Amino acid sequence: MSDLYPTQICLTEEEQDAFRRLADELAGHDPVTETEDFVMTAQLLSSRLPERIRRAGLHFRRTGDPSGGLLIRNLPVDPLPPTPDHADYGLGIRLPAARVFSLASALVGEQFGFQPELAGQIIQDILPVAGFEDTQQSISSRALLELHCETVFTEYRADVIGLLCLRPDPERIARTVLAPTAVLLPLLDARTLAVLSEPRFSTTVDGSFLRGSGLTDPILIGPVRVLDGDPERPRIRCDFAETRGLDDEAQAALDTLYAVASEAVIDTRLEAGDLLLIDNHDAFHGRSSFRHHGNGEDRWLLRTFITRDLSRSRVHRPGDGRIVDTDYAAGSNVMTLSR
Numbered sequence: 001m002s003d004l005y006p007t008q009i010c011l012t013e014e015e016q017d018a019f020r021r022l023a024d025e026l027a028g029h030d031p032v033t034e035t036e037d038f039v040m041t042a043q044l045l046s047s048r049l050p051e052r053i054r055r056a057g058l059h060f061r062r063t064g065d066p067s068g069g070l071l072i073r074n075l076p077v078d079p080l081p082p083t084p085d086h087a088d089y090g091l092g093i094r095l096p097a098a099r100v101f102s103l104a105s106a107l108v109g110e111q112f113g114f115q116p117e118l119a120g121q122i123i124q125d126i127l128p129v130a131g132f133e134d135t136q137q138s139i140s141s142r143a144l145l146e147l148h149c150e151t152v153f154t155e156y157r158a159d160v161i162g163l164l165c166l167r168p169d170p171e172r173i174a175r176t177v178l179a180p181t182a183v184l185l186p187l188l189d190a191r192t193l194a195v196l197s198e199p200r201f202s203t204t205v206d207g208s209f210l211r212g213s214g215l216t217d218p219i220l221i222g223p224v225r226v227l228d229g230d231p232e233r234p235r236i237r238c239d240f241a242e243t244r245g246l247d248d249e250a251q252a253a254l255d256t257l258y259a260v261a262s263e264a265v266i267d268t269r270l271e272a273g274d275l276l277l278i279d280n281h282d283a284f285h286g287r288s289s290f291r292h293h294g295n296g297e298d299r300w301l302l303r304t305f306i307t308r309d310l311s312r313s314r315v316h317r318p319g320d321g322r323i324v325d326t327d328y329a330a331g332s333n334v335m336t337l338s339r
């Protein structure tokens with residue numbers, strides 16, 4: 001386990017009040033039916049957040065953090081109803097906490113969504129759902145969620161993932177983990193680094209993105225590089241549940257990376273009001289297992305996807321909206337529709 005920990009900002013009562021006041025001003029804007037108006041208003045209001053918070057957010061946006069994350073604690077997330085039993089209700093996006101979430105997200109970039117995920121809503125509920133306990137989806141619980149970068153199959157993946165904890169699991173055993181490049185890279189030998197930097201890998205489109213498409217076989221995207229860009233600080237593109245080497249040496253390099261990443265994790269335990277911002281190019285993230293009860297007291301997070309440059313995905317956002325909507329089986333780097 002690593003000694004590193006995300007930079008932490010713990011809100012004072014005054015700072016909490018500032019968030020509450022600005023979130024109240026945002027209450028007249030609907031994040032689902034008036035998304036553009038909602039986000040623009042959140043961006044305008046965020047300029048009135050306390051300077052200490054704005055500075056921390058802008059600094060993370062500009063340079064990241066050696067841990068791959070920034071932890072803003074003590075955000076106001078009440079009042080809170082019982083945890084729903086399914087994420088598809090989209091309950092969280094209309095809570096006061098979602099307005100607080102968007103004020104903080106505005107410091108880091110532009111919120112956006114993907115059409116297959118709740119029709120592109122910019123904030124999703126992450127909570128345990130009956131029947132999905134052992135899957136590799138965010139709504140699992142009993143299964144450990146493998147280390148991954150988010151939606152690595154698409155060029156239009158988020159630069160930053162925001163996770164706002166509304167309610168921790170009652171047993172407090174759930175851990176959100178990070179494995180940042182700053183820790184991993186010095187532990188890898190030159191040959192492994194070189195192989196990971198070559199386009200010798202494939203990754204599959206998340207099954208949840210194929211719902212309703214009629215496709216049942218995996219869609220392989222590739223060839224892709226797991227490490228890309230500045231060798232001193234490469235970007236990572238890998239989901240250990242979905243990414244594979246295209247040859248034996250590439251797979252061996254990936255196995256080495258996995259072993260190193262598993263040893264180097266930074267454990268965080270999110271409490272109510274904790275917002276963890278994760279740089280999706282700088283760190284893997286994952287989650288330990290925890291218990292699902294189905295009694296309204298289950299763990300409940302809100303998640304959002306943030307990009308520093310929304311214009312990159314323009315061609316795949318109908319009407320220049322905030323929803324990426326594309327045919328994942330027809331992209332230019334689809335290798336094959338089945339293994």
Ligand SMILES: [Fe+2]
Nearest residue numbers: 148149150285
């Ligand atoms: Fe994730």
